[in-house]
Amino acid sequence: MAIESGKSAKRPRPPSATRNPNPTAHQNTVGAHTTLAMSDSDARQSKAWTYSRRGYALAQSFRQLRRRKLASLSTLLVFGITLALPALIFFTANSLAALGNRSVGEESITAYLTMQTLDLDGAALAQRLQSQPGIKATRYVSRDEALALFNAQTQINQAVELLGENPLPGAIIVYPDTSALNESAIAQLASQLDQLTAVERVQFDLRWVKRLQAVLNLGRTIGWVLAGFLTLTALLVIGNTMRLELLRRQNELEVSRLLGASRSFLNRPILYAGAVYGFIGGVLACGIALLALNGLRDPTAELSALYSGGFELLLPTVSQLLMVVAGATILGLAGAIVTLCQPKTQFLQNRRTGI
Amino acid sequence: MIQFENVSLEYTTDQYALRNVSFILPDGSFTFLTGHSGAGKSSLLKLIARLEKPTAGDIIIDGIDLSRVKPRQEHKLRQQMGLVFQDNQLLDDRSVFDNVALPLIIGGYRYSEIKTRVKAALKRVGLGHRAYDEPLSLSGGEQQRVGIARAVVAKPRLLLADEPTGNLDADISAEIMQLLMQFSASGVSVLVATHDTGLLDTFDFPRIQLHQGKLVDVHAGAPRNRTRAQFTSGEFA
């Protein structure tokens, strides 16, 4: 068999070979140079790892990328740009969520005390409340202070004089902790305050918080829907690229099948190509998203300053970046799988081969 | 050993590419498969390589009934065979070496083994010095020899060649035939489909003749070319 004869070629020429004038004559003339020529050109041989099944598949994937640089580059750019927005949304989601929990203005809860409460007791209560969780600061407004404030705004002096005593109660203004500023937290805090015996009535204004959260919620929903669509687009782009890849490789795949390649051997280069495209596209998407983020930082800082600060676009963490790259790789793989699962793109139909 | 028992193949109903074909080819035999264009030669080879399935009859190779081979295992069957085509089917995007290495990569051989085997196979067909050339830079005959090297590099038990000399002139054709015969001599069963009458005249080997899908003639060949086990046919034994 082949290998026996191959091995025997190293030994003195086997008798069977001498019977055939033509090939042997040829071999004899070149025989002397053969080994030299081979070791000379060893440099041109592909790397050893490309001769394993997996290595071969990977090498084939990269080879396509290298061969069709321009086409590959434009596909990768399309993929990268398409994925950049979802990545950007993913990166900024945390910052935006933090914005929802941040104080925009000076949200506060005002607890009006009963008329019987003395200034001393009111101040003590304010002090006590300040140390409670969820409360950043408190301020006691005494009855006199309230009247003074009131007077500054309205000309109520005369009425008070008429009444003969200060009609205003003392109050404690509670500033909730800004890290936990959402609707339910504030409502809960308010009801806690309301239960205190010294407290007559609690007043708070949630309009700002509600509005901001509504806007953020809408923004978030639109963002995710958009991200979903774009991710789907990216999947289609990859799927299409893989279909082209499949067609381009048809000949190679047909020949491989005739040489005994299993289905997994035939599928593997396409799967790897999908993953490679996905990976590089993911890296590109991260790069583009980072650039965009960088561009957004200054305008955001300005805006934030206008709204009494506290909001900042955070740069993505390494694990977030890795997640985007991993996601894109999986997406690429999925595109390849979708293509391979389609009712055969007429591939492996042996149109060219006679046999 | 290859055994056909009343094998028929219809691509479309009632259009027989092969009809009731029976024969036995012993191990290490060298056999020609002849017949006019459309007689069913390629179809017969496809059946052996399990690229088509017979619509009737049994094909048994080395004791294995092909109808029992699961689709997932068919590639393993093909790995035991070497296939040579008329238009050699070399891949233009890689070197001669890499073309010949492909069946070994598919078979999962180690790199060191691949290297030795490919070099040996190329040397065997007289192309050791062209290992790192592109297939397109070779002549037709040389390309066909690369095709043969690729077909035998994984030590197949069976070599199927479909018009291996179709595009070559007589001298080169004879050279290719000599090569195929060498492999037969080393124990590989070789089945060569051809309608090259010149070749058939030169090499008096056993042959199966097809006509419109039917086995019409069996020729035993010159006595020195016959193999131990007698070459038989269901109809003509």
Ligand SMILES: Nc1ncnc2c1ncn2[C@@H]1O[C@H](COP(=O)(O)OP(=O)(O)OP(=O)(O)O)[C@@H](O)[C@H]1O
């Ligand atoms: N894939 C196919 N689908 C339908 N009919 C086919 C197919 N392949 C071959 N045939 C038909 O089967 C018959 C035998 O074809 P086959 O290719 O086996 O002939 P052949 O002997 O190899 O001819 P040639 O010498 O021209 O290669 C022909 O009539 C052909 O039209």
Ligand SMILES: [Mg+2]
């Ligand atoms: Mg044919």
